[in-house]
Structure formats: structure tokens, C-alpha cells
Amino acid sequence: MAVQDTSPSVGPMASLDRGQASVQSARPAAKPVRRLPVQKDWRAWALISAQIGILIGGLSLWEIGARAGWIDAFFWSQPSAIAQTMAIFFGSGDAWTDISFTFRSTIFGFLIGTTAGSLLGLSFWWSRNYAAIVQPYVICLESIPKLALAPLIILVFGIGLLSKVAVATALTLVVSTLTANAGVKALDPDGEKLFYSLGASRLQVFRKLVVPFCLPWIISVLRVNIGLALTGAIVGEFIASQHGLGRAILYAGQTYDIALVWVAVLVLSTLAMVMYATVSWVESMLRKGVRQ
Amino acid sequence: MSSLAPKLCVADVSMTFQTPTGAFHALAPITLSIPQGRFVSLIGPSGCGKTTIFNIIAGLLEPTGGRVLIDGIDATGTIGRVGYMLQKDLLLPWRTVLDNVILGMEIQHVPLRAARERALPLLHRYGLAGFEYLYPNALSGGMRQRAALLRTLLFDTDVILLDEPFGALDAQTKLRMQEWLLQLWSDFNKTVLFVTHDVEEAIYLSDEVHVMGTRPGRIIANIPVPLARPRIRGSVLTGEFLAIKERCLELLHLEGTASEQINEAA
Numbered sequence: 224m225a226v227q228d229t230s231p232s233v234g235p236m237a238s239l240d241r242g243q244a245s246v247q248s249a250r251p252a253a254k255p256v257r258r259l260p261v262q263k264d265w266r267a268w269a270l271i272s273a274q275i276g277i278l279i280g281g282l283s284l285w286e287i288g289a290r291a292g293w294i295d296a297f298f299w300s301q302p303s304a305i306a307q308t309m310a311i312f313f314g315s316g317d318a319w320t321d322i323s324f325t326f327r328s329t330i331f332g333f334l335i336g337t338t339a340g341s342l343l344g345l346s347f348w349w350s351r352n353y354a355a356i357v358q359p360y361v362i363c364l365e366s367i368p369k370l371a372l373a374p375l376i377i378l379v380f381g382i383g384l385l386s387k388v389a390v391a392t393a394l395t396l397v398v399s400t401l402t403a404n405a406g407v408k409a410l411d412p413d414g415e416k417l418f419y420s421l422g423a424s425r426l427q428v429f430r431k432l433v434v435p436f437c438l439p440w441i442i443s444v445l446r447v448n449i450g451l452a453l454t455g456a457i458v459g460e461f462i463a464s465q466h467g468l469g470r471a472i473l474y475a476g477q478t479y480d481i482a483l484v485w486v487a488v489l490v491l492s493t494l495a496m497v498m499y500a501t502v503s504w505v506e507s508m509l510r511k512g513v514r515q
Numbered sequence: 516m517s518s519l520a521p522k523l524c525v526a527d528v529s530m531t532f533q534t535p536t537g538a539f540h541a542l543a544p545i546t547l548s549i550p551q552g553r554f555v556s557l558i559g560p561s562g563c564g565k566t567t568i569f570n571i572i573a574g575l576l577e578p579t580g581g582r583v584l585i586d587g588i589d590a591t592g593t594i595g596r597v598g599y600m601l602q603k604d605l606l607l608p609w610r611t612v613l614d615n616v617i618l619g620m621e622i623q624h625v626p627l628r629a630a631r632e633r634a635l636p637l638l639h640r641y642g643l644a645g646f647e648y649l650y651p652n653a654l655s656g657g658m659r660q661r662a663a664l665l666r667t668l669l670f671d672t673d674v675i676l677l678d679e680p681f682g683a684l685d686a687q688t689k690l691r692m693q694e695w696l697l698q699l700w701s702d703f704n705k706t707v708l709f710v711t712h713d714v715e716e717a718i719y720l721s722d723e724v725h726v727m728g729t730r731p732g733r734i735i736a737n738i739p740v741p742l743a744r745p746r747i748r749g750s751v752l753t754g755e756f757l758a759i760k761e762r763c764l765e766l767l768h769l770e771g772t773a774s775e776q777i778n779e780a781a
Contacts, residue, residue, distance in 0.1 A: 417605045420573045421619045421670055422595020431621075435609045 332391020344403025406437030564732025619670030
């Protein structure tokens, strides 16, 4: 009896011991001591000097490489030649004509495309039937690579400023339409209910609810559209133009004047940055008006 | 005699929605008659058509049958006759509290300056002093509801519909808002129709509680609340109050089991 009594009690005890042993063996011998990674922010002057340092270093390497023959200056040009070409470019009267031509077609295309597109997108609020009919066309237009139409646009609108404005408009219009329409779709039906319960007319709902509600959407597309309008203007100039930075780049490339290509690209980037800064400023002003 | 005529009358209003699976009877013919200055609550299980009734009274939904009368005049399907506070506060984030509150007046072409002059003292008196020029996102839930309610009041209609205005608030805030609402109600002498899930809230606030049933939505009982006004918090513990509460809960429970049986049968 005594033997029979002890044997079952040993069984579970033994298995328990084994269980504990396996738990202990699964635990690593010692946990590594780890602290929260902390990143120290550099001072502003340190960051800026690092950035300037990289720029100067890169340009110096380029110049030295070109002189030493590591880089083929025929294809890549070199900073000293670019500087000389820039002085010549700005010395001749063409620089400002080109800059103002590209600037104007970009701005007009941006303004027309953004305004018309936003209005078109907002207009879908007015009628569900109208929206259902027109929207597939807008989506089709979105999927067409608009730049492929650029030769056609140049044929229709001529080689002057108008055709560049048209290409820039074509690029910006559809994006603005879709974005404004996304705003309209995000509108809370209860918001409209509130307005109608207060006896509002359709026009009042549109002016006091739909437009202010969609404004952040429209603002968000401004910065994208600056880039698109600039692209449109340049491509328009690539195809056929008598002025503009795009034409200058194409001309310089065809005559192997690589330094001039770089100059025009530099001027273009400066132009783009100025426009970005302006749009960002307009954006912040509008946002201040919209909320907070 | 004219003062005894109902301010708001919902006469045999029914609503049927056409759905792909067939007709859905949201409301059986419902009749409500509410005298001027009364505070009336609707309670009932979710999906019993409380919000549908409100949408019909506010003119946002055309009923399949019946009429809505305000001061005895047919107001079925006309908007802007009653103040309607939806479940959400729906404050416009791009307007200050002051400009949110005057929205109704603005839509009714009250000049902005006059509207603001009317609204400012009310904001001060009803707990929104110091918040006038803030934007709604800076406000707590209770403050937002206050602003939404003041917007409804300043719309200046005799009848006000409140759809679960305190449903999303925490218990403490809810109690304070109830006191605040009773204060407003006695100051402005409005006729209030109030929807809630909270039986105690309904009884505490109201002169009458209508208990609704579902499938189709209908009124199964009209329980008067004869408690004296002004009411105090302690009255929710009196025998009279508890008796009414028990009756309401019993009706809701019966309704719940009945609709379950229907569901099982179907």
C-alpha cells in the first residue's frame, strides 16, 4: 500500500520539476542592459555649416576631377566653366527675357489650372446626376499622360506664350479637380442637415459650408501644382518656342554647351524655390484664415 | 383657448423606406401633441425611429403619410421652422465659438454685427464667457455641446428638437449639462422635444415621457411626470420618481422581449 501511495505522488512532482527546469533553461542567462537611444540635436549653425561644407566639397571634387581628367568635362562640364557661362548668360539681354517668359507661362498656367480645376471639383456638389455623368471623363483625363498631348496643344495654340500656358493648365487642372472633389466627398451629410434645418438655401450651404470645408484640400494641392505648372511650361518650350529657359536648355544641349544647360537648370531651380516659398506663404495665410 | 392648442402636432405621421429587400416600415402612424412650453422626452430602443421623427419634424424628410403642424399650420416638409440639434455638435472648425453660435441668424440674413451683439451676452450668461473668440477644437465636449445648444436656441424658433445632446458626455458633465439645460428652458420658454437613451435623464428633465417601441417605430405609452419644478437632484431618489422609472424600464423591457419574439418567429 505504501509503495502504491508514494508512486503516484512522485509522478506529478517529477513532471513539475521538469517543467520548472525547462522554463529556467528558456530564460537567457542575463538580459543585456539597454537604454533608450537618445539623439542629440545639433545647433542650427552646425547644421548649416555641414550643408555648406558638403556643397563646397562636392563642387571642389567636381572641379578637381574635371581638371585631373577623372570626369569628362565635355559631358559633365565643370563649376568654373558654369560660373563663366552664367556671367555671360546674365550679361546678355536674353536671360531676363527667358526667365520672365517661363515665369509667366508657369504662373498663368498655375492660376488658370488651379482655379478652374477647384471650381470644377466643387461644382460636383451641386448635382449628383451631373457629377455621375462628368466624373468618369475627369478620371479618364487624369489617366492620360497629358504631356503626350503637348505637341497637339502647340499646334492648336501656336508657339507663343499661350501654348505653354495651355500645357501648364492641362497638367494642373485635373489634379485640382480631383482634389477639390475629394473634399466634397468628405463632407459630412449631417453638416448639410444642420444648415438645411436652419432654413439655408443651396447657395448658403455652398458658400458657408462646402467652400470653407474644401479649402484645406484646395490649399494642399497648391504646392504640387507649382511643380506641375513649371514642368508643363518647360515641356511646352522643349517642343517649340522662341523664348524661355526650357528652350535655352534644349538649345544648349543640342550645341553641346553643357555649362549653359547647368546654368539654365540652376536658374530654373531658383525660380521654382521662389515660387514654392511664395505658395507656402500664401498657404500659411490661407490656413490662418481657415482654422486656428 | 388658443394657448391650449398644441404648439407642435405630429398627426398620423408614418414613414416607409423602400429598400432592395422590400418596404421597411420605420414608423407606424404616430401622433404627438405638445403644448407650448412643454418639455417632452422620447425614449426607446435604438432603431425605433426617434431620429426619423426628428428629421420629419425638421422638414429634412418627407413622411409617407400624415402631417406636421406647428401652431396649427401645416409645416410638413418645410425647413427652418424648428431648432434642431443633431447628435453631433457639428460646430464649424473654421469659425470662432461666437460665429458658430450665430450661424442660424446669419442664414436668416440677420446682419452680422446685430447677431453678434445678441449672442455675446448669452454666451456670457450661459457658461461660455472667455470662449467667445476661441475655435471649437479648443473646447471640451461639454463646452462644445453648450455652444451647439446656444446655436439652436439663437435660431429663435419656439420648438426645439434635441437628439441625444448629452449622449457622448461623461456622467459628471452630463448632470451639470442637465441642470444647465433646465435653466435655459425656463429662461427661454421653449417647447422642447428631447430624445435620449437614458431613462433617468428623460424623467428628470421632462413633463411627459413617451416610450417608443420598435418594428415599426411607434409610441407604446405616454407617461406624465408630475414632479414639482424646479427639480432638485435629490428628486431622482424619491418614491414617485422611482415608480415612474420602474414603469418606463418595464415597458422598455417588455418591448425588448416582444421584438425578440418577433425576430425569432421571422
